[in-house]
Amino acid sequence: MDILAPLYIFILAAFVGYNVIHKVPPLLHTPLMSATNAISAISVVAAIIVAGMDHSDESTKVLAIIMSVIAVAAATTNLVGGFLITDRMLKMFKKDKPATADAKTEAGK
Amino acid sequence: MIDNYVRKLFSTFLGDQEIHLFIGLAYLIASVFFILGLKFLSSPRTARRGMFLAEAGMAVAIVSTLLDREVVSLEWILIGLVIGSVAGYVIALLTPMTAMPQRTALSHAFGALAVALVGVTKYYTGHVRPDDHGLMIAIGMEVLLGALTFTGSMIAFAKLNGTLPGAPIQYRGQNPVNITIIAVLVASFGYLIYNPGASELFYVLAFVALIFGVSLVLPIGAADMPVVMSLLNAYAGLGACATGFALNNNVLIIAGALDGASGVILSIIMTKAMNRSMMNVLFGGFGAVAPVAEAREVKGSIKGQTAEEAAAILDIAESIVIVPGYGMAVSQAQHSCKKLVDYLLKKGKTVRFAIHPVAGRMPGHMNVLLAEAGVDYDLLCDMDQINDDFPTTDVSIVIGANDVVNPAAKDDKASPIYGMPILNVDASRTVMVLKRGMSPGFSGIENELFYKDNCVMVFGDAKKTLDGFVTGLQELDA
Numbered sequence: 001m002d003i004l005a006p007l008y009i010f011i012l013a014a015f016v017g018y019n020v021i022h023k024v025p026p027l028l029h030t031p032l033m034s035a036t037n038a039i040s041a042i043s044v045v046a047a048i049i050v051a052g053m054d055h056s057d058e059s060t061k062v063l064a065i066i067m068s069v070i071a072v073a074a075a076t077t078n079l080v081g082g083f084l085i086t087d088r089m090l091k092m093f094k095k096d097k098p099a100t101a102d103a104k105t106e107a108g109k
Numbered sequence: 110m111i112d113n114y115v116r117k118l119f120s121t122f123l124g125d126q127e128i129h130l131f132i133g134l135a136y137l138i139a140s141v142f143f144i145l146g147l148k149f150l151s152s153p154r155t156a157r158r159g160m161f162l163a164e165a166g167m168a169v170a171i172v173s174t175l176l177d178r179e180v181v182s183l184e185w186i187l188i189g190l191v192i193g194s195v196a197g198y199v200i201a202l203l204t205p206m207t208a209m210p211q212r213t214a215l216s217h218a219f220g221a222l223a224v225a226l227v228g229v230t231k232y233y234t235g236h237v238r239p240d241d242h243g244l245m246i247a248i249g250m251e252v253l254l255g256a257l258t259f260t261g262s263m264i265a266f267a268k269l270n271g272t273l274p275g276a277p278i279q280y281r282g283q284n285p286v287n288i289t290i291i292a293v294l295v296a297s298f299g300y301l302i303y304n305p306g307a308s309e310l311f312y313v314l315a316f317v318a319l320i321f322g323v324s325l326v327l328p329i330g331a332a333d334m335p336v337v338m339s340l341l342n343a344y345a346g347l348g349a350c351a352t353g354f355a356l357n358n359n360v361l362i363i364a365g366a367l368d369g370a371s372g373v374i375l376s377i378i379m380t381k382a383m384n385r386s387m388m389n390v391l392f393g394g395f396g397a398v399a400p401v402a403e404a405r406e407v408k409g410s411i412k413g414q415t416a417e418e419a420a421a422i423l424d425i426a427e428s429i430v431i432v433p434g435y436g437m438a439v440s441q442a443q444h445s446c447k448k449l450v451d452y453l454l455k456k457g458k459t460v461r462f463a464i465h466p467v468a469g470r471m472p473g474h475m476n477v478l479l480a481e482a483g484v485d486y487d488l489l490c491d492m493d494q495i496n497d498d499f500p501t502t503d504v505s506i507v508i509g510a511n512d513v514v515n516p517a518a519k520d521d522k523a524s525p526i527y528g529m530p531i532l533n534v535d536a537s538r539t540v541m542v543l544k545r546g547m548s549p550g551f552s553g554i555e556n557e558l559f560y561k562d563n564c565v566m567v568f569g570d571a572k573k574t575l576d577g578f579v580t581g582l583q584e585l586d587a
Binding site for chain 1: 139140143144146147148150151152153156157160163164167170171174175177179180181182183185186188189190192193194196197198200201202204206209212213216217219220222223224226227229230231233234235243338339342345346348349350352353354356357358359360361362363364365366367368369370371372373374375378464466471472473474476477480481483485486487489491
């Protein structure tokens with residue numbers, strides 16, 4: 001196993017992550033946590049490979065399938081739930097334009 | 110099945126190598142989309158667009174993985190995908206915004222569970238050759254981080270949800286027990302790297318890691334949860350990274366590193382905002398020590414007021430700053446708060462929110478609740494942005510916050526929170542503290558702010574009090 005190439009990728013990705021995430025304002029820290037959580041649900045890819053592999057070895061078959069199906073389900077829950085909830089939150093962050101306009105017209109009455 | 114047709118279609122055009130290349134390129138696209146998605150999170154205007162990109166990246170990664178030649182059957186995958194989609198959809202739909210900390214803890218647990226199970230399954234099905242020390246390191250890290258993050262997050266979930274008491278749970282001999290656990294983990298992992306074939310030891314490692322997660326989070330109080338949540342976030346990310354190393358899968362390494370970086374950054378911000386070290390949060394057992402005896406004598410008296418009396422003060426104030434804390438979440442007062450803000454803005458007053466980094470139970474908790482109520486995000490200010498403005502503020506309204514406004518952090522060296530950066534509400538002309546009763550806050554520390562001459566207390570449920578403010582103001586205007 002070539003260890004160096006993945007290590008390079010890891011270190012460089014960590015730097016990119018640090019720089020990108022440092023610019024996220026505290027205002028959005030909860031959606032950020034929720035979003036990175038959804039993104040790390042990419043482990044579903046690993047779970048898919050394990051769940052879909054050759055399960056012909058009878059001695060390990062049942063347990064291996066149970067574990068990998070749970071893994072796929074858990075990761076997918078995060079993926080679907082994470083993105084939906086992040087979007088639900090982000091939708092709420094808005095400028096209060098209509099309300100202020102209302103307030104002005106009311107104040108003018 | 111359909112997938113076989115698709116695969117056949119692909120394999121007529123593409124050989125094994127081309128498919129491998131195709132998947133690699135798809136993963137590269139997914140990685141770029143993830144990074145762009147997080148980049149767009151730097152502003153609330155672009156954030157949703159960014160998440161759309163990240164979702165697209167995820168779809169590309171999943172679909173192309175199904176073409177992997179290691180994937181020979183789809184049935185189990187589909188079952189897992191369907192169960193997960195339904196569960197995720199239901200959770201996302203039903204979770205109220207006030208329960209966001211619990212939801213996040215639970216999702217850390219799920220992510221970690223997936224990672225741990227992938228590692229265990231790989232080992233169990235004999236994918237680790239007895240001489241593959243490198244792979245053993247990766248899978249060992251994966252299972253270790255996955256297992257301890259899983260149980261740790263479950264405990265955090267139970268504490269945030271109120272299933273377990275939020276107070277630190279400590280017992281005699283806790284540190285020796287933890288040290289023993291760490292020693293067992295290090296020893297078994299070390300031997301496994303030397304001899305990856307020692308399968309009994311592998312399951313010992315997984316099991317002890319589960320216990321470690323429990324013993325790590327159990328002694329930590331609910332007020333320290335923002336730090337713990339960030340840390341678990343980092344662990345979950347690094348676990349995904351380890352999976353990437355084990356499977357030689359670059360998109361996992363990149364996404365895991367992004368998640369890990371986010372967790373680490375948030376942990377650093379949170380510990381700085383409490384002026385504490387990570388070691389102190391994890392092993393200090395904050396709040397369990399009784400600091401009251403050493404704290405200095407508090408002078409002055411408590412001045413209680415009714416909501417109507419307080420409304421009269423607000424009526425003549427020009428500039429108002431609201432400081433929300435966990436108490437606002439508990440009494441679901443964010444909507445009443447928004448009503449008050451609207452009324453005050455309509456009367457031409459300046460109103461802003463001052464949000465301490467550790468207010469609430471997770472990073473950004475207060476911002477989300479206020480956004481839910483429809484408060485314009487331009488009114489939400491960070492501590493650094495607003496802290497110098499308190500001397501020119503007429504009224505500060507503290508809603509269910511305590512330690513983050515305790516002046517003892519600035520000048521009482523005996524106080525356990527000494528040195529923690531706080532919001533300087535005591536510098537404003539009048540401070541109004543909305544509080545349920547006189548009991549000290551979560552950390553059990555007396556707050557001398559309440560005894561200051563410029564401080565008035567309005568006791569009662571925060572939501573009712575805020576509604577009372579609005580009624581009071583309306584009566585004054587009528």
